[in-house]
Amino acid sequence: xxxxALVFSAREGRLPRLLRVPTSETTTFRxxxxxxxxxxxxxxxxxxxxxxxxxxxxxxxxxxxDKIGSVRATLCRVVEHxxxxxxxxxxxxxxxxxxxxxLTAIADHRDVKLQLDLPSYELHAQARARVGLLVCDHxxxxxxxxxxxxxxxxxxxxxxxxxxxxxxxEHKGRARVARP
Amino acid sequence: xxxAIAEDGALFREGLVLLLEAAGHEVVxxxxxxxxxxxxxxxxxxxxxxxxxxxxxEPDGGLTTxxxxxxxxPDVGLLLLSHYAETHYLMKTLEIGAERIGYRLKxxxxxVQVLADTLDRIAAGEIVIEPxxxxxxVQNPSERTDSPLAKLTERxxxxxxxxxxxxxxxxxxxxxxxxxxxxxxxxxxxxxxxxLPADQTMHHRRVLAVLTYLRASKIDG
Numbered sequence: 100x101x102x103x104a105l106v107f108s109a110r111e112g113r114l115p116r117l118l119r120v121p122t123s124e125t126t127t128f129r130x131x132x133x134x135x136x137x138x139x140x141x142x143x144x145x146x147x148x149x150x151x152x153x154x155x156x157x158x159x160x161x162x163x164x165d166k167i168g169s170v171r172a173t174l175c176r177v178v179e180h181x182x183x184x185x186x187x188x189x190x191x192x193x194x195x196x197x198x199x200x201x202l203t204a205i206a207d208h209r210d211v212k213l214q215l216d217l218p219s220y221e222l223h224a225q226a227r228a229r230v231g232l233l234v235c236d237h238x239x240x241x242x243x244x245x246x247x248x249x250x251x252x253x254x255x256x257x258x259x260x261x262x263x264x265x266x267x268x269e270h271k272g273r274a275r276v277a278r279p
Numbered sequence: 280x281x282x283a284i285a286e287d288g289a290l291f292r293e294g295l296v297l298l299l300e301a302a303g304h305e306v307v308x309x310x311x312x313x314x315x316x317x318x319x320x321x322x323x324x325x326x327x328x329x330x331x332x333x334x335x336x337e338p339d340g341g342l343t344t345x346x347x348x349x350x351x352x353p354d355v356g357l358l359l360l361s362h363y364a365e366t367h368y369l370m371k372t373l374e375i376g377a378e379r380i381g382y383r384l385k386x387x388x389x390x391v392q393v394l395a396d397t398l399d400r401i402a403a404g405e406i407v408i409e410p411x412x413x414x415x416x417v418q419n420p421s422e423r424t425d426s427p428l429a430k431l432t433e434r435x436x437x438x439x440x441x442x443x444x445x446x447x448x449x450x451x452x453x454x455x456x457x458x459x460x461x462x463x464x465x466x467x468x469x470x471x472x473x474x475l476p477a478d479q480t481m482h483h484r485r486v487l488a489v490l491t492y493l494r495a496s497k498i499d500g
Contacts, residue, residue: 142385150294200370
């Protein structure tokens with residue numbers, strides 16, 4: 100059964116805003132897209148960087164060395180962009196089993212301070228991926244330095260509650276993810 | 280140096296072999312998954328094993344294989360490669376070992392000189408951390424003025440960043456064009472300002488203390 104998910108979020112004085120947790124199909128698609136970006140684009144570009152360095156090493160021309168060095172630096176910057184896109188599509192750390200560490204790493208990249216309240220039991224892989232993407236997509240909308248509390252509960256139905264700047268209660272969210 | 284490689288991307292794997300040979304190293308094994316690499320390391324004399332973090336067995340075969348190799352052959356150096364500069368992967372790497380180990384980005388290490396330098400440092404027993412990651416860790420989160428990192432001078436931040444890369448005092452001195460004595464003075468000041476234990480005589484313990492502190496400061500703010 101395909102899962103469904105809803106996120107209700109509200110700012111003070113506003114009606115709840117409806118967000119959607121990625122479906123199982125979307126989650127799989129995003130995972131495969133990121134893998135292709137990694138395995139086919141980024142790895143291929145790194146291989147080109149290696150080949151360029153070998154050309155530079157074999158060359159006795161300092162001008163050519165400089166030009167190749169410049170091209171390699173550009174290539175590294177492009178790989179950095181590909182990496183950023185890949186992380187937004189599907190953070191690679193979500194593929195592991197340490198859910199807490201994965202969410203912390205995602206928050207780390209956004210320079211967001213995360214307060215996690217996870218269940219003592221392990222979520223199954225699909226729920227981890229879907230809840231992880233929900234949190235990731237939400238963190239991507241926040242300003243650096245924001246404090247966010249994420250609370251996850253439930254076994255058959257996984258409920259996620261996201262609260263921004265908890266001390267000031269500026270923003271709250273709650274999600275329900277049906278187990279596939 | 281005898282090097283074994285496990286990388287599931289054929290093109291990059293071939294590039295690594297050429298880089299290693301150009302650097303004068305001997306490639307004793309070159310495979311596409313962690314289990315095959317473990318077989319090579321178990322039966323062949325290997326100085327350093329190079330592992331892609333994301334390779335079979337999925338999802339992070341490089342990390343699980345590195346842990347198996349470290350348990351079975353603690354003298355073999357380990358260089359873990361990734362396309363992602365993740366503190367998550369860094370901490371997993373340091374859980375495997377705090378000596379003769381490195382974590383670097385693929386495109387950054389894809390050069391004869393930088394690869395040779397990385398392998399030399401690992402073979403010498405050092406921890407080698409991707410400079411991009413060390414730099415990010417040292418950056419003051421959100422420019423917070425209440426962060427202990429805000430108390431450090433610009434030069435002290437440079438020293439902290441190089442410590443987080445796993446650099447020795449001599450290497451830091453060379454990088455910053457100052458004497459080792461000056462570096463020691465900066466390090467003492469950094470440790471005092473951050474409240475880290477002063478007795479960090481063992482190099483790898485010092486790197487671990489610095490990385491653990493920086494990681495915690497990123498999480499807790």
